[in-house]
Amino acid sequence: MRRKPNLLLLSPHFGPLLAALAGIGCSASEMSGAYAFDSGTSEGSGAQDDGFGGDGDDGYVPEEPEAELAKPPAATPRYVFVANTSRNTVTRIDSTSLDVITAPVGVGPTQVLVSENNALAVVFNEDSDDLTLLDTESLSSRSVGLRPNLNTMEMSGDGAWVAAWHNGALADTSTGATSYNEVSLVNVASGMHIPLIVGYNPRAVRFSADGQRLLVVSDEVLSIIDLTEPEPEPVRVRIALDTIDPPLAEELVLTPDGQVAIIRQFGATELVVVELATGTVGAIAVGDNPTDIDVTPDGSQAVAVARGSNELWIYALDDIFAEPSVVVLPDAMPFGSIVMSPDNSRGLLYSTASGVPAFAAWDRAAPEGEEIALYGLLKGISGMSVSPDGAAALAIHPTSQNGDLRGDSPFYNRDAVTLIDMGDYFTNPIRLTAKPVELASTSDGALGFITLEDTPSLLQLDYSRLIHDEIPLSSAAAHLGVIPESQTVYVSQEHSLGRISFYTPSTGQLQTITGFELNAAIER
């Protein structure tokens, strides 16, 4: 059921909001926001009758951030790069010949990203606080020092820049004097390192699609860094009226043209909208307590789940201030998260915070009033994903969310996943022996693969038949991926001399190479 949103809540006119929000100019580029001394927001949120400061309290904690089980491999058309964290090396796999060569990098490499032009593999070494820039062909390298205690890396779409930052959601191993306001920006070609001070505890870091800006969102400010400047500096824009205890800035979405940032705050009744060129801050209505916002796969719309008011709010990204459409969700259960099908025709709605063992299927083509259908699951949900061709979906179930299960159920207090046929939403729950860690799927959508925590096995998921198979490995899996444009799966494993297995589903053949770390010096 759709309803017309109340037009009074839409606020394309920034005047009163500019007066309330402080815009901060740290560089000569002129921002039109008011300065802190003028804000008069001594009382914090709730003091102004402009639609800000709604309760947003639906009784549930924030939804879990969307799981990053499936990460694309660091790959060129020919090679795949795998970080070996405990051995301070990176392994390059030739996807044609399956030749394996290993190169030493810094201490504790945790991430590898490949530049757009496939020339460099950028390795983030968490324990030595530096990057290794690795030539993908020759494996020659150079290092770039970073600010200390960072744990996550992002790369711009054009591969020209890398930003490393401290993601507070990950374990903190920092020592010594530590600031949680820092980002290291590195120009990949020149190796120039630019340390930046952004808002405290950055929640998300994004490069605009055009590669011209870096955005860093914290609860109190959005930092905008113009990458076209000779010496990029952050321009910090206040995004919360409450200057004492700002709401959690849970999610950052950019419009495809890179001109507007949309920030979702927990417990709010608006989305904060920032025009990046000017730093102008405004807001758009979004029902009550939006707990998720996603950009549709075609990039044309943003869909927000307003958990507090049980609604979906759908915005056109080419005109964010145009009237959104609103779909009313059944009030039978809370919905806080959404994942879209690749063709944009359907969505799956669920909640990670409520523990409710059910999901809803949203058919965007169905007549009004018939778009939403509810389906039960065996256990509560910690995440959902859709296969690359949209034919199947996977639900992840945490150990403790048992729904209505009895204590003698084989799934009670156990890890599990459920395969879902997206045609009729038939489900096949699969009990696991351990927590799923990584997910990779073949590009044709036929198969998916899961590794389990500390478990020497690989789980194969047949998305069309909903069948699973367990493939034993020699040692616990470390990283998993699918060789691009193939169905061959690689699984790096824990072994002091290096171990990697290649699995070919069509033949069931598993090839394992052990000891390739011995070649590190020779091969180079």
Next chain:
Amino acid sequence: MRRLGPCLLGLFAAAGCSSGNQALTAFDMPALDRPSPSAEGGAAGDTGAPEAPEPEPPRPPAAAPRYVFVPNPDRGTVTRVDADSLQVITAAVGVEPTAVEVTADGGSAVVLNEGSDELTVLAVESLSGASVSLRPNLNALRLSGDSQWAVAWHDGAEPDRSEGSSSYNEVSLVRLDGLAHHPLIVGYNPRQVRFTADHRRMVAVSDDYLCIVDLRADEPTPVRVRISADTVSPPEAEELLLSPDGATAIVRQFGENSLTLVDLETGEARLLPVGDNPTDIDLSADGAEAVAVARGSNELWVYDMRDLFAPARVIALPAGMTFGSLVLTPDDRAGLLYSTSSGAPLFAAWDRAAADTESPAVFGLIKGVADIEVLPGSQRALVRHAPAANGELDAGSPFYNREAITLLSLEDSFTNPIRLDAPPAELARRDDGQVGVLRMEGADSVLRLDFDRMLHDEVPLSSAVEHVGMMPGRALSYASQAHDLGRISFYDTDTGALQTITGFELNAAVAR
């Protein structure tokens, strides 16, 4: 907002200025007609503890234009560092030198030897010197701005190591030319001792008396002015402010609702209304205004120093929050308000150009505040946090129960909190105001703070750091460190180059 006219609420009879050190007894004093807090309309019930005293304004290191002097308490020596050549020479002084000050004319380095109760005065160039005995058990030192006088006293805020029979009413005033020592009896437990800007007087404040010493007299003698009507349990005299013209002293007492003004020429004392329980008072950089924080009534009271009894401007502070301390920016454009006693993790930014009806804007901090220091020349301030003042932090926060500082932008109130492994102890600032070096208690490293970019870098050293400072006019900082034979490191805050000299104490006898 209330505006009060001048209100002469009582008059103290000043002790005679010419006849000697006589104060009037309680029987001689007129009854003091102080208004009650309810009559003034001030908020009752401010039961909070006093605010932590503001740290002494950072004084430049004991430095002549060419030299820096560093005391070495454990070794009975003072080290002179040549700012140009970095030559290090050590001179023997008395026992346990704890403070060194260089006279304003740069000619002498004055050393307080706490262990031998004496003052040593060294010629800056030759290091030749002479000593004079002081009264025992003194632990604080201050020099007059005209290079003529030094005063030592016992600061009760420091640990008391006195032995034997001890009076806590004593100061030692020394005329540096000739080293004439004048022992003086002032009020019990002097809270602050100051020289007036015109160099004509020394002023010492205690809870019950303000003592005025005329330095032009052949034999300086204290004139004691009673500043409290309560002769049994006087309120704590927390702060002493001197007018730039040296004519007036303003005393702030905890829990009172008035300030005590003393005419330093006549000794006349008067009361000035100030809301309820003033917990801080500061002078603007240009000396034109004095600003008091009335914590009990949640107000700022702004006085014109040219006419203190003209109606004060009263500015209401945000309701529901406690502000007890204030620091003003050197450009007189703004002030930062906070509280050290409430533990609240926030501050307010006061735009001094804003209308008095506009309440300052409030911003959050990571933890409660121990103090805030504005950093001249940088548009930044440094917040020191109280480790146990965790505010709303979860126990899992990396800042929970930890030492921390925050770099704060005065332009937009943006903050960068930095967690530390040890308490912040001492900050040395470069002359251009862009960089500082922070010593942490007991740590064998220092932090380089880039105020402009709000970045920090840790610089490891070979042993625990005892003092830090900046060489005048240079980007070079020094750090004296714990070592039996003397150790000092020079750190270039521009290039990051580090040089360490160890063993210079071997020269101590030769150098003199």
